[in-house]
Amino acid sequence: MKDLFYSGPFEFRMGLERAEPKAFFCAWPGDEALLVKRRECLAEYPDRHSVLLPKGELLLTEFHNMLSGWGINGEISALGQAIAPDWLLLKPDNTGMPVLLGGCVCFPSSWAFEEKIGLPLDCIHAVVPSLNERLGEKTRNFLVKMPPGQAWLRANWGLTASPELNQHPALDLPKLTIGVELEEVWFRVERQALVALPETGGILFGIRLEVVPLAKLMENHSARDGLLEALKTMSEKIADYKNLTLARSRLIELLA
Numbered sequence: 001m002k003d004l005f006y007s008g009p010f011e012f013r014m015g016l017e018r019a020e021p022k023a024f025f026c027a028w029p030g031d032e033a034l035l036v037k038r039r040e041c042l043a044e045y046p047d048r049h050s051v052l053l054p055k056g057e058l059l060l061t062e063f064h065n066m067l068s069g070w071g072i073n074g075e076i077s078a079l080g081q082a083i084a085p086d087w088l089l090l091k092p093d094n095t096g097m098p099v100l101l102g103g104c105v106c107f108p109s110s111w112a113f114e115e116k117i118g119l120p121l122d123c124i125h126a127v128v129p130s131l132n133e134r135l136g137e138k139t140r141n142f143l144v145k146m147p148p149g150q151a152w153l154r155a156n157w158g159l160t161a162s163p164e165l166n167q168h169p170a171l172d173l174p175k176l177t178i179g180v181e182l183e184e185v186w187f188r189v190e191r192q193a194l195v196a197l198p199e200t201g202g203i204l205f206g207i208r209l210e211v212v213p214l215a216k217l218m219e220n221h222s223a224r225d226g227l228l229e230a231l232k233t234m235s236e237k238i239a240d241y242k243n244l245t246l247a248r249s250r251l252i253e254l255l256a
Contacts, residue, residue: 004157004189005226010234014139014154016194021151022070024085024193024206031084034165034209039081041106041166048168049106050080051117052089056101059089059202066197066204080104085193086207088113090121091200092144097121098203107165107209109158109188110243148198151206156190157227158242159251163211176247182254185214185247187227218255228255 006013041049052060064076067083074082088103097120105113116124121140146152160167161174163186176185193206218224231244231252239245 004155005223005230007229008233010230010238014142016142016152016154019151019153019193021066021149021193021195021204024151024153024191024208025067025083025087026070026072028084028208034084035081037165038084038104038106042080042104045168048112048114048170050104051114052102053118055091056089056202058200059091059101059197059204062197062199062202063087063089063204080106084208086209088205088207089197090143090203090205092203093120096144097140098143100124101202103205105207107207108168109156109190110160110167110169112169143194143203146194146196146203148196151193151195154192154194156192158188159214159244159247160186160188160211162186163213165209165211175243176251178246178250180247180250182215182218183213185251185254187212187214187217214254224255228252231255 060076060079064074064079067074067079072082079087086103086105086107088105089101090098091101092098099120100116100118102117103113121143142152159176161176161180161184164171164173167173167188189210189212191208191210193204193208195204195206196202197204217227231239231248234242234244236245239248244251
């Protein structure tokens with residue numbers, strides 16, 4: 001977990017590391033349990049978790065061919081059940097702005113994937129305080145110039161009052177409160193991968209989720225100190241976006 005934090009005041013960073021796409025999307029230990037939960041999500045609310053616009057069909061075909069080349073077999077219409085990560089498909093428009101054209105997101109972190117389909121990246125990120133201002137142009141330039149054949153990894157974290165993997169807003173899960181106790185807090189990490197799709201000019205965005213009790217995170221002193229510093233220094237707007245405003249003082253107390 002130490003790679004999630006850095007010294008100094010909290011701010012959004014790209015924090016990219018190079019890796020092999022196959023290593024991210026192929027099976028990891030524990031994926032079988034995630035695949036069971038994915039099937040449950042897609043069976044109950046298919047339109048909420050899996051959407052594809054006509055303009056994204058060729059991107060999906062290229063992604064399917066990529067997976068097949070790695071030995072991951074599955075019907076193209078059921079890729080959401082074939083691999084454990086969530087995945088999104090984007091393609092730059094004529095201005096160079098990536099647009100979300102489809103994907104399968106079974107484990108969203110308090111956002112509604114189906115409401116973002118068809119939107120450009122800057123509109124999707126508009127709800128994140130300071131993100132467009134700080135990283136918007138840099139992110140767009142990077143995405144449209146990514147070299148093919150490799151994945152670029154980054155991570156994002158949050159704190160929640162529920163260990164549920166699927167935190168779609170419609171589920172109305174409990175929120176962190178002012179008097180929260182340590183055993184009621186879960187540390188949620190999104191491991192993200194960005195991959196160029198060279199045949200279509202598209203962009204593949206993968207998300208692997210890890211959820212651990214905050215008490216377990218605190219066993220790692222470096223991670224605990226990094227989280228404590230982030231909570232102390234993030235702006236009020238970012239704390240509100242991360243649903244931490246009510247519980248922030250209590251969380252700092254628990255971590256100190």
